[in-house]
Amino acid sequence: MIKNAPTAIAKFATMDEMVEYVLQFGNLNRQQIDVIAEKAQKLELKKEDYFSEAGKIAKQVGFIVEGILRICYYDNKGQEITKYFIDENNFVVDLHSFDDKVPSSEYVQAVTDCQLLVFSQQNWEEIANTIVGWENIVNKIVKKSLIQKIERRSPLVSEDATARYRAFMEKYPQLLNRIPLSYLASYLGITQSSLSRIRKNIR
Structure with missing residues (x-):
C-alpha cells in the first residue's frame, strides 16, 4: 500500500551535518553556506512513507539527518525487491528521474521515521547557478554514491x-x-x- 509523503515542511535549526558532509568534496565560504541554508527545507517522513515513487518524476534532493531509507522496486512477478539502504549523513535522490525529468522506476521509502533536509528542483538549480564550483562538488558526491552502490551489490552476486x-x-x-x-x-x-x-x- 502506497502512502503519500507528508507535505508539512519547516526550516531546520541547523545544517551542520550536511555542511560537514559537503565540505569533504570541496570548499564553501560562509556566504555560500548561507545560500544553501536559505534553500533548504525540513521534511519529516513517517516509517513506510515514500520520499519518491515509481511512475512519478523525482522532484527533490534530500539529505538524511536522521533515519534510514531504502530503494526498492517490483519485479515482473510483482515481488518487492530491496536494492539497498541509505542512512544518516547521505544524500538521496533518484538522479536519472530528477535530472532528466522522466518517471522513476523505483521507490524511495522510509524504513524508520526520518528527518531530511530537502531541496526542490528549482532551489537545487538556483544553488548551482549561484555557487561557483557547486556542480563539481555534486559530481564528486555522485561518484562516491555510485561506488557505494557497487560495493553494496557486488557481494550479493558471488x-x-x-x-x-x-x-x-x-x-x-x-x-x-x-x-x-x-x-x-x-x-x-x-x-x-x-x-x-x-x-x-x-x-
Missing part, C-alpha cells in the same frame, strides 16, 4: 546467503537492529525464514 549476511553485519552494524527482517531478506535475495535460520546459526 557469495552464499550466510556469507552475504555476515558481510552485511560487518559493514553495516549500525543498521542491523533498525531494519525489518523482511527488508533485509529482500536485500540479501533470500526468504525471511532463511534469514531467521542463518541468524540463529550465527548466534
